[in-house]
Amino acid sequence: MKLLFKPLILAAGLAALGTVAEANSLRFAESQDVASMDPHAARDDFALSLLCNVYEGLVRWNADLELEPALAESWEVISPTEWKFNLRKDVTFHNGNPFTADDVIFSYHRAGDTGSPFAGLLEPIAEVVKVDDHTVIFKIKRKYALLLNDFAGWYIMDKEFQESIGAEKPLDLMSNAGGAMQTQANGTGPFKLMERQPDVKTVLAANPDWWDERKHNLDEIVYTPITNNATRVAALLSGEVDFIRNAPPQDLERIEATPGMKVMRGPHLRTIFYGMDQQSDTLEGSGVEGNPLKSPAVRQAIAMSIDIEGIKRSIMRDNSNPVATQLAPQMPFYDASLDVRFPYDPEAAKALLAEAGYAEGFTLPITCPTGAFINDEQICQATAGMLAKIGITAQLNMVTPVQYDAGLPAGDFDFYMLGWAGLPTIDPYNIFSATVHSPTGDLGAWNPNGYSNPRVDELIILIGEETDLVKRQEMISEVVKTQRDEVGKIMLHQQFLTWGMTDKVNAIVPGDEYTRFWYYTMN
Amino acid sequence: MITLVLRRLGSVLLVMLVVSGMSFLIFNYLGDPVNNILGVNASLNEREELRRTLGLDQPSYVQFWHFLQRAVVGDFGISYRNRLPVLELILSRLPATVELVMCATVLALGVGIPMGVYCALRPKGAFSRLLQMISLVGISIPQFLIGMLLILIFSVELRWLSAFGRGEVVQIGWWSTGLLTDSGRKALIMPVITLAVFQISMIMRLVQGEMQEVMRADFIKFARARGLTDRSVHLRHALRNSLLPVVTVVGMQIGSLIAFAIVCEAVFQWPGVGLLILQAIEYADFPVMAAYLAMVGFGFAMINLTVDMIYLFIDPRMRRG
Numbered sequence: 012m013k014l015l016f017k018p019l020i021l022a023a024g025l026a027a028l029g030t031v032a033e034a035n036s037l038r039f040a041e042s043q044d045v046a047s048m049d050p051h052a053a054r055d056d057f058a059l060s061l062l063c064n065v066y067e068g069l070v071r072w073n074a075d076l077e078l079e080p081a082l083a084e085s086w087e088v089i090s091p092t093e094w095k096f097n098l099r100k101d102v103t104f105h106n107g108n109p110f111t112a113d114d115v116i117f118s119y120h121r122a123g124d125t126g127s128p129f130a131g132l133l134e135p136i137a138e139v140v141k142v143d144d145h146t147v148i149f150k151i152k153r154k155y156a157l158l159l160n161d162f163a164g165w166y167i168m169d170k171e172f173q174e175s176i177g178a179e180k181p182l183d184l185m186s187n188a189g190g191a192m193q194t195q196a197n198g199t200g201p202f203k204l205m206e207r208q209p210d211v212k213t214v215l216a217a218n219p220d221w222w223d224e225r226k227h228n229l230d231e232i233v234y235t236p237i238t239n240n241a242t243r244v245a246a247l248l249s250g251e252v253d254f255i256r257n258a259p260p261q262d263l264e265r266i267e268a269t270p271g272m273k274v275m276r277g278p279h280l281r282t283i284f285y286g287m288d289q290q291s292d293t294l295e296g297s298g299v300e301g302n303p304l305k306s307p308a309v310r311q312a313i314a315m316s317i318d319i320e321g322i323k324r325s326i327m328r329d330n331s332n333p334v335a336t337q338l339a340p341q342m343p344f345y346d347a348s349l350d351v352r353f354p355y356d357p358e359a360a361k362a363l364l365a366e367a368g369y370a371e372g373f374t375l376p377i378t379c380p381t382g383a384f385i386n387d388e389q390i391c392q393a394t395a396g397m398l399a400k401i402g403i404t405a406q407l408n409m410v411t412p413v414q415y416d417a418g419l420p421a422g423d424f425d426f427y428m429l430g431w432a433g434l435p436t437i438d439p440y441n442i443f444s445a446t447v448h449s450p451t452g453d454l455g456a457w458n459p460n461g462y463s464n465p466r467v468d469e470l471i472i473l474i475g476e477e478t479d480l481v482k483r484q485e486m487i488s489e490v491v492k493t494q495r496d497e498v499g500k501i502m503l504h505q506q507f508l509t510w511g512m513t514d515k516v517n518a519i520v521p522g523d524e525y526t527r528f529w530y531y532t533m534n
Numbered sequence: 535m536i537t538l539v540l541r542r543l544g545s546v547l548l549v550m551l552v553v554s555g556m557s558f559l560i561f562n563y564l565g566d567p568v569n570n571i572l573g574v575n576a577s578l579n580e581r582e583e584l585r586r587t588l589g590l591d592q593p594s595y596v597q598f599w600h601f602l603q604r605a606v607v608g609d610f611g612i613s614y615r616n617r618l619p620v621l622e623l624i625l626s627r628l629p630a631t632v633e634l635v636m637c638a639t640v641l642a643l644g645v646g647i648p649m650g651v652y653c654a655l656r657p658k659g660a661f662s663r664l665l666q667m668i669s670l671v672g673i674s675i676p677q678f679l680i681g682m683l684l685i686l687i688f689s690v691e692l693r694w695l696s697a698f699g700r701g702e703v704v705q706i707g708w709w710s711t712g713l714l715t716d717s718g719r720k721a722l723i724m725p726v727i728t729l730a731v732f733q734i735s736m737i738m739r740l741v742q743g744e745m746q747e748v749m750r751a752d753f754i755k756f757a758r759a760r761g762l763t764d765r766s767v768h769l770r771h772a773l774r775n776s777l778l779p780v781v782t783v784v785g786m787q788i789g790s791l792i793a794f795a796i797v798c799e800a801v802f803q804w805p806g807v808g809l810l811i812l813q814a815i816e817y818a819d820f821p822v823m824a825a826y827l828a829m830v831g832f833g834f835a836m837i838n839l840t841v842d843m844i845y846l847f848i849d850p851r852m853r854r855g
Contacts, residue, residue, distance in 0.1 A: 053573060128571065184571070185612070211700075241801075245697045453578070
């Protein structure tokens with residue numbers, strides 16, 4: 012008896028020791044590294060989706076993508092152009108410095124001054140006034156509906172620390188002033204930067220002095236960029252990493268079939284569509300007179316030729332949701348009654364084309380990015396096949412994402428695939444102002460020569476200003492309906508997020524793709 | 535000999551100028567880094583503004599001129615993607631690549647030459663045929679596939695080796711090395727094999743072909759007639775005279791591997807210059823690409839120079855010319 016028990020007790024004791032000693036380290040791999048630890052250096056959702064764990068704004072998005080107080084405890088609208096924010100008092104930065112109104116004002120100037128990538132985001136603000144150490148008033152230039160949304164993407168930095176390392180301005184790409192932010196960070200968030208080797212490894216540790224109640228149980232996050240998709244999946248399968256965001260679609264089955272692995276899915280806010288030149292008088296290379304894309308009937312015919320369920324089934328492997336409007340169902344002010352697609356009906360589409368005077372069809376140049384959206388190439392190829400059935404000859408032009416990002420706003424493409432998620436604002440205004448409003452210097456950057464309707468343009472401006480929720484809903488629905496009925500875009504689907512991880516990890520998969528690690532736990 | 539070196543150095547400069555000049559022409563077609571820096575939400579006005587600040591609105595030759603002006607004082611600008619000075623960035627990545635390529639070359643020479651000698655001496659033997667078949671596979675199989683197969687076997691299935699990265703590295707001055715730690719040495723295994731497979735096959739075939747040629751030469755017959763041992767005939771006379779083309783080719787290979795071990799580095803997430811340039815291309819990180827291509831031009835020209843020098847030592851006849 013004695014002989015039997017001793018080793019058992021010993022084993023139990025060792026096991027207990029083991030669990031105590033083992034820290035929860037979340038090893039996380041992603042296709043690229045963040046450009047810098049500076050949250051004002053690039054208005055880039057990829058960087059911010061990681062940096063949100065280190066830095067915080069006055070408000071933040073919670074797990075259900077609702078705004079909640081963060082560094083500001085509360086706020087009140089004093090007048091349509093004056094907002095008062097009461098700052099949280101018990102907050103310290105990672106270096107121990109207290110968080111005060113001076114840091115807010117400093118961060119406003121750092122991010123908002125001319126030349127900073129965030130100047131556009133903070134443009135509505137005229138002035139920030141300090142009332143006392145924990146109260147500030149934002150004076151804004153005009154009535155503005157999205158101040159809080161914008162603030163969720165604007166992170167607060169420590170004035171004293173930034174000045175001490177010579178990074179009181181975001182990195183200047185010409186002079187390298189502020190270059191220290193490549194490897195340093197001092198925020199107020201739930202995790203603090205411990206180690207950083209650009210392109211190799213970034214280590215975050217839980218911040219024990221975080222002001223908020225700690226719900227996560229992570230001690231450490233080790234973030235490794237792994238560029239190659241296959242290697243990244245191999246690293247997950249071999250147990251070298253615990254978590255990869257955006258698992259490649261072709262590997263989902265493999266991951267799910269591996270014991271101890273899972274794929275967590277969630278709807279993305281991004282909807283995918285085709286945009287097109289509806290302004291030019293001719294469509295180069297079309298082989299017909301004039302620009303067929305100017306005619307709403309032709310656009311509708313193209314929309315009706317696309318078998319979106321087929322794309323969902325055979326290309327997206329059910330990881331998509333066909334939509335009729337640019338607002339994903341998870342987007343605020345989504346109106347389900349408008350989300351009705353043109354039916355898939357090639358015969359009717361052909362008839363529409365004939366009515367519009369294109370019975371013989373025409374040639375359509377389609378520009379498609381390779382790797383900007385999930386399965387973008389395959390979807391474009393499938394579209395070409397479907398268009399052939401109604402007599403339109405598609406000419407596919409595949410471009411790399413970086414060529415695409417340059418060419419699209421420049422108006423180089425006649426018919427192109429595009430996806431828009433409305434980030435970081437998470438409001439229809441963001442989608443409309445970038446992709447629906449007629450192009451001006453400030454608006455409509457992603458709608459070159461595209462859909463244009465003066466009434467819609469007028470409504471979009473009002474939607475940016477209107478704070479009354481009922482009125483906003485009416486105007487947003489009118490824009491959505493008008494654009495849908497006039498076939499301003501040819502809508503495809505909403506993408507799903509597919510995140511691969513080991514069973515040990517409990518993640519949340521929010522529609523904006525941000526990794527909010529303070530909601531994660533590990534078993 | 536001095537004139538030879540000087541003349542070569544002159545052409546080095548010319549090569550660098552042409553290569554970096556051409557890179558600026560290519561940038562026009564490569565895309566635009568502005569979107570990556572400002573994010574998708576930037577307005578057209580903001581984009582224009584940044585383009586002006588970075589000088590991207592200027593014609594290629596003006597951009598090239600600005601680049602040259604700064605480059606002569608050693609300032610290659612700031613990387614758009616990594617937000618670090620370009621020269622510092624490239625130099626910090628170079629050790630990883632050099633170490634990888636050197637290990638692969640040593641392995642390739644160590645395995646390839648004996649295999650080549652063996653096949654040259656017994657061209658009809660069964661083992662020679664097997665080696666030749668293997669080398670054919672080694673030459674034709676893409677690097678990407680070798681790398682992925684190794685990862686599948688040794689990382690995913692056996693879990694012996696890490697699928698990515700360099701392991702722990704030790705910093706010696708500005709040089710970083712993985713050779714001094716266990717995890718660093720283990721991390722080298724798969725990338726080195728991946729890179730060496732092609733080289734082994736190539737060196738083997740080269741040595742075999744050359745040596746068979748040399749073995750038929752008169753001086754080998756005379757050597758035998760003098761009663762020298764097989765060993766001496768094969769290794770001191772035949773092999774030594776077969777190595778000239780091998781040195782040339784291996785020299786060029788080392789150069790192109792250091793410059794463009796892109797596939798291997800991408801597969802194993804090896805933090806060297808190949809991966810850096812791949813990501814720079816994807817990001818339209820022009821300062822990195824311009825500086826890198828100029829440096830590659832420089833490197834190749836230098837390697838050519840070195841190879842010429844080595845000729846002089848291997849083949850005394852060339853010293854007179």
